[in-house]
Amino acid sequence: MILDSNKVGIWFTSDTHFYHKNIIKFANRPWNTVEEMNNTLINNWNEVVKPNDTVFHLGDFAFTSNGNWKKLINELNGKIYLILGNHKIYEF
Numbered sequence: 001m002i003l004d005s006n007k008v009g010i011w012f013t014s015d016t017h018f019y020h021k022n023i024i025k026f027a028n029r030p031w032n033t034v035e036e037m038n039n040t041l042i043n044n045w046n047e048v049v050k051p052n053d054t055v056f057h058l059g060d061f062a063f064t065s066n067g068n069w070k071k072l073i074n075e076l077n078g079k080i081y082l083i084l085g086n087h088k089i090y091e092f
Helices: 021-026 034-047 066-075
Strands: 008-012 054-057 079-082
Touching: 021 034, 034 066
Parallel strands: 008 054, 054 079
Antiparallel strands: none
């Protein structure tokens, strides 16, 4: 695969922890609920990442069931490559 940043955006991110209720407290995130956090993260992501961009997510993407993963991936712009993180919070 050849990535040409003149044609598509190439993004790197990590530690979004979608659906991870306790991360709000542990990381002092500014939301009261998981729904608030997820919605804000999705909106912020999609404001920056275009549908044809490439995103490398470098770990700790989400803490949820398979069904929520699929729903979430479909809501986010870009071709997303997920790399497992250190929290092992993935459920396949």
